[in-house]
Amino acid sequence: MTASMTAGLAQEVAAAVDQLRQITVQVRTHRAATGAGILWNGGEPEGPGLVITNAHVVEGERATVELSDGTAARARLVARDLRRDLAALEFEPGRAVVGAVVRDSPPLRVGELVIALGHPGGLTGAATLGIIHRAESDREGRTPRWIRADVRLAPGFSGGPLADATGRLVGVNTMMQGGLALAIPAVAVEAWVRRSQTMAVS
Amino acid sequence: MSTVLQSLSTELADAVESAGRAVVAIHARRRIPASGVHWQPGVVVATNHTINRDENITLTLPDGTTAPASLAGRDPSTDLAVLKLAGQSLPVASLRRDAPPKIGELVIALGRPGPGLTASWGVVSRADGPWRTWQGAEIDSLLRLDLAIYDGFSGGPLIDAAGRVLGINTSALARGVPVTIPIATVERIVTELLERGNIRRAYLGIGTQPVRVPESLARKLELKSDLALLIVSLESGGPADRDGLLLGDVLLELDGTAVNDASDVLAKLGGDRVGKPLAARLIRGGQVKALQLTPGERPTSRAA
Known part of the structure; x- marks a missing residue:
């Protein structure tokens, strides 16, 4: 790999991380940061915001989500599945938000x-x-x-x-x-x- | 958009896929299977410490089928073992012989700890010259890795970003630190194991401890170095015992080379030294004495 390719690679990793930050939120309960969450809007930028996280990250019925730009919003639990360790939180984003794009296919390869x-x-x-x-x-x-x-x-x-x-x-x-x-x-x-x-x- | 990142990802997955076609699972111990590499047609290289039985060894091939294998030989000192596999048309590993791995590569x-292939990535953290394992075998070059060890690591190949094999991985030669046995060593051991079933190594049957000769004695005897080896154990009837070495002798030189620690002795005991006398200089009773020591062939141990 040439030096310019390596430099390009470093830039692309940084750009990819920046983009992923847009869909990553911090989840806080009882004022303590408990983990991360993913903006999940299913392609609808308007309407209430949905955050997916682990069930073990959200203890009670309420939490605070902090977006990558630093704005915080109160969120309420709308679904929790302890067996799958999943929880869904709803919040009012106050602006259009970009949600995660899921990779349905192709299947993941070892080494990717x-x-x-x-x-x-x-x-x-x-x-x-x-x-x-x-x-x-x-x-x-x-x-x-x-x-x-x-x-x-x-x-x-x-x-x-x-x-x-x-x-x-x-x-x-x-x-x-x-x-x-x-x-x-x-x-x-x-x-x-x-x-x-x-x-x-x- | 992010073309370099995506093509790197694809190339890594391609490398894993192509190299993985020559990686098999080896069922020769309880619980988790270990890995092996189809090195040359019908010959699978594995690690000695993951093969706990000599019979009833089976392999899981990349296509998920099971095949019996027979043990052709094993060498605890390099932690390598060779298995034979009959009647299978499996691709052989593509070896990178021309360029040794570099630090940071x-x-x-x-x-393959079962039907599925697994991978972990990292960099070569050390790439050095020859080194000697604690059991005395010489490994052509030292390759230490900065990567995570998972089930099935030992016996699996280390590959480069193009999928070419750089050596066989083991966690048993350096106190759990992942190391790779380089191609040159693997080929040497495979050839000898296929020919003889074991690795011939010379031995003297002595245990030594480094000591400092008192300055006055060193001056009196005109020694070049004041470091020497005290003989602290002697195998009864072993080669050195037969040749007249005594407990308490202080070994100064072997074959014209000063010996300061046990590895200096091991360096003189390659497989080709069996039966060939070595000139020894030692201190006994305050005097320098010369003695001929003729190494014997080390009995094959079935060390785990």
């Missing part, structure tokens, strides 16, 4: 680059780069329970995005296990959000 |  964003130890918008550790699915056509990535996460990354090299969301960072990052597949989250909204309406 | 460790 991934970027994780979070707010570890009071840092806001920290980023880390890694690769996919293991192929997604053991059985064909089934969404796996976890995406496993060789990327170093710290507490505070929980609920934040794991994205591919094009900036599309592939997972919700949830925990570390044996040195590996485990993320809930974005397509599974998408299905869960759809089901949760149907339940809320009916 | 982006590398990927592959494993």
